[in-house]
Amino acid sequence: MTTAHRAGPRVHGLPPALRAPFEGRTWREFGYLLLSLPLSIVFFALALSLTAAGAGLVVTFLGIPVLAGALAMCRGFGALERVRARALLRLDVADPAPLPPGGNGALGRVTALLKSGTSWRHLLYALVHMPWAVFAFSVSLVFWSYGWCLLTYPLWQWVFPLYAGIDGLQIYGDDTHDVYLDSPLELAATSLIGLLFTLAAPWIIRGLATVDRLLVTGLLGPSRLEGRLVELESGRGVAVDTAAADLRRIERDLHDGAQARLVALAMDLGLAKEKLHHDPDTAATMVDEAHGEVKLALKELRDLARGIHPAILTDRGLDAALSSAATRCTVPVRVHVDLPTRPTPATEGIAYLTASELLQNISKHSRAHTASIDIWRTENRLLIQVHDDGHGGADPTGHGLAGLAERLQAVDGLLLIDSPTGGPTTITAELPWRT
Template identity: 70%
Template sequence: MAMEYGHGYGQAAGTGHRLPAALRAPFEARTWREFGYVLLSLPVSVVLFSWTVTMVALGAGLLVTFLGIPVLAAALAGCRGFGVLERGRARGLLGVDVADPEPLRMRKPGPAAWMGALLKSGASWRHALYALVQFPWAVFAFSVAVTFWTCGWGLLTYPLWFWVFPAYVGRGGLQLYGDAHHSVYLDNPFEITVTALVGLVFTLFTPWLVRALTTVDGLLVRGLLGPSPLSARVVELESDRGTVVDTAAADLRRIERDLHDGAQARLVGLAMDLGLAKEKLREDPRTAARMVEEAHGEVKTALQELRDLARGIHPAVLTDRGLDAALSAVASRCTVPVKVEVDLPARPAPAIEGIAYFTVSELLQNISKHSRARTASVDVWRAEDRLMLQVTDDGVGGADVARGSGLAGLAARLDAVDGVLLVDSPAGGPTRVIAELPWRPGA
């Protein structure tokens, strides 16, 4: 694993506004996009609702014959097609980015398999439910938004068009009240001003009302037109399983390479040297004794290589004495002084303990190779249902998961067990890496 250090950090520049958000809202592009979404929702929902109710009712009625199944499948297929439109509309006008639902699972191609997959798909029925739920909501949102929006702007601009009433209608202004005996018109300067102020309140309030209405639309799109939490979790677990399998395969290849190039090659050479020593034992005992002595040294080296290899697989000190002793042993081999603090009420599960050990071990190796640090520290503690690891150093900084393949691989390994890797490493240091793992108590 290699941690890359470098520069090139940027800062997001903030943009200030002179007007408060409440005064800007009626003129912002976001407000008009949201209002446009509400306007479009009514005709779209009418078509979608009509399609769904007609086709589902027709298909249900025809289920006594074989024709009901293809009609129901066509109804659900149409709903999924409208779902594509609705996700695109929400993405373009509301900024709500919803992933596509899980694809149809067909064991074999063909019309019958396609219809069966549609009818068995929970996502298809959620699309149909969206058509039924969204229609009444779209009618309500359209009525409220249009009413408030037109009243607000109409009253706000009343001073500009109130002259229409005396000029063309024969009245003093907009009629506020009237019966057979008495009428009240908004026709004097005070009433016109109050009317405009009421319109201003409506105009300033309507954008936030529309935003609340479209928030509900966003929730409907996310909840009914996107992937279900269960299917998303299945996809995540499948990805994590692939990561675990790839990591295990890479570890096996590394162990095989170390055995083949290290201890195995040394033991083969040792066997040959002992064979030569055996042949020379009678002819030249002194030379044979020297060769045996050299072979003894090779045995010691091979044993040390095997110990190092076994430590890389799973160190005995971790099994026997836990994280505190194992991490202290790793820290003693680091090229910079490392302070180790382990505060755990009990030992975690062996699998979590092993992942924690190798995570800290790889981070300390990176500190030795790349950080140019003078000191480092390792802290381990439990926070509710999480095992927390923190490795810090005062080196040059610049570590980045996006650029460092080693850090990216370590993050993928942690993610495979629902862990998280966070890196805070500004240019110039210091570097702080926090790893979170799920806490699972040991036996």
């Protein structure tokens, strides 16, 4: 029988400064910077020439398809650059949104290309990246090559006296005298300078690669507006699904609870009516039982209405509504609401439902002794913090908390969970003051 052991974290014997020249990240990013120069020259030349030709021919209407072709070509360049960034920079940039519909046929595609802001950003990248690539190529290559050459100079210094007929690497020479790096002290000083260059080069390369990451992300990825539209579409879908789930829950609660109880009540009252004349005592007993069923049905309806949007929330606000909800929790709950004014009804309702669901989680899962709810406003955000001294270990991927996080995200909200094993648990919800 073999026993598998989980590999622990890798322990490095060298500090990061000494390890950087040998790391794969440094070599990948250095390769990216070297490859950027020839590619950017090709991109720049083609993009500039086609764009200039298209702009010059616009008056003849031939420039419009030429300009559209230049933009399509730049989008192709952008796709290649995103692949290169994923492979060498480990930068996962999402593809931008596809071209918007612009009609049928070639004219429609030309119109879509010219109207697309993404296409123009790709053109801007092709034009801007070339001068930056020249600078990054030169700086990275100089530091990297000079560093390793000077560091290893004592190993290849013998080439000069053997093949060049000179004592070493010449650093100065005129008609009167020459200076060569050939003495042991000079060899040691050269290696020391090379070591400094070699240790500095990886961090210079990483800094240059960071600028490339910003260019790729900012010009070749989805725009902020596109990302925001995706978020809103996703949030709208979550809101619709949540509303549908809430409606199904209300329907189920009515069907299995109050509705079933009222049906049974109607049947009991019908039987009592039949026994009223010939067995009044039994009829009275059945009416008394029906009265109790009515009270239970009313209680269930009140609980259901309170879970949707309690009247106390509308009349008196979050402080009173959450204080009432806290009395139904299985542990003592301190409620503190510090709001200068009441938020919008939509925000207030979401805040109440969020806090109520977190209180239910405390009752069901936390095994806590005490809990607290704090609500306050910071700038244009409403913050809700629920704390308990239970055993912790709340799972953010669980159905309850994950669903709550999705509902908050649908209204541009946020849910933060801090629940180490052993407790305590602190969950903070953030909502816009006005939704």
